[in-house]
Amino acid sequence: MKRDSVATSRHALTGLIFFISTGFSTAQALASEPIPQPALQNHQQIIQTSREFLDANIDASRYARVEIKMGHLDPRLRLTQCPNPLTASLAAGSRFAGKTTVHINCSGNTPWTVFLSAHISLYANIIKTAQPLSRGHILQKSDLMVNEEDLGRLKYGFFTDPQNLIGKQLTRRLKQNSIIRANYIKSPTLVKRGELVSIIAENSGYSVRMTGTAMMDGARGDRIRVKNLSSKRIIEGIVKKSGVVSIN
Template sequence: MTNFRRGCQTLCRYLLLPLLCVMGQLAHAATMSHPEQLIDATQQFLEQAVADYLRRGDIQARHEIIVNRLDPRLRLAQCDQPLDAKLGTAAQPIGRVTVRISCEGSSPWSVFVPAQVRLYRPVIVANRSLLRDSLLSEADVSLAERDVSNLTQGYLTRMDEVLGNKLTRPVQPDQVIAPNQLELAEVVRKGDQVVITARSGTINVRMPGEAMADGAPGKQIPVKNQRSGRVVKARVTGPGHVEVAM
């Protein structure tokens, strides 16, 4: 009988010890925050942040959020308060961002989770190779969806922003047209007959003149006053019109 009892005790120890270890591990795991929880918190925060960004800017676009994988061995104390999330250094929730997930509970901690937010919008692209000084027409450009989160030089979303303007550098097919690649086309050519308007308050004086250089709207060019023969600096205001201050 004694041998039987001892055998039972030994068997119980062998059976219960692994079970107790597993139960201990499960209890410990229940008190930890896992990488999946941090990824979910980051995803939810960025979804709301992007929605707010689009609403504030009245932007029509679709987006895609990719949260980087975290080390599966990462373990943090289970937070007894709702997790707090905020953007790291980025001013806007677009492009490569870092989200700070933190716990302000009894066992505080914080971790930075990297992610990428792609924002897709229709933007102006070149239909073909275009040379510098090309005047853009509807045959040259079109709208195509692109990820604008990495377009650091900017982009344009309306055809009227580019048509009739001139390229300042060559572009390749499918290349996004940036604002700094455009300038206003000349509306006055050297030798054109122009109307010179001199303004002073409510007084306007007009006189005939001759453009001595090409000019786009807003640009100053030399203009010869055909009455006096004097050459003055005048600002181009439109086709055939320039303005000087009195």
């Protein structure tokens, strides 16, 4: 009886050891299996979304050239792949020129937001001087040239159409390759104070020409006072061209 009992105990102990050993091996095998990692968002797709957003919001037809340089994302940045299309917007305080920042957003179960820098250069054809010009010079077509400039580096008041400058008078001396600004020019004086002028009174169907004296200087379109030499009256008229003042 004792031998049977001892044998039975040995079998039971062997089975228990086998069970524990097998269970431990299974748990160890499960623990050694790699945990599935979520797919990561492609950085290039984020940059591409930002670029497409900027392209869509800049009217390239208004400029001679548009140049956009996108920033880079830190390669250590690990973002879960977005299940929905990425959305882009301009970050607060940014604009579609110069240094700017685009806000990229992912909506979903694990939403995230990232900011990407960019630099936008908007180029335009700006009118500049083709040669040195003196103060008082009346601008002609040969005095002007067109040069492509980055608008982000310019102050306002420049010209892009030479027709807006031809016939204007410089108020200051300019070097060659100078940008002509609005406060550098004026309409030339066509009537000078004390000069004799023709006064034209126009009405429906007829006009009367008289001689007078200009009481002040005037450029085309200026309203000035003139003295009618016949009546000695002082009246107001508009300078039409050199030596001619029109009254209604």
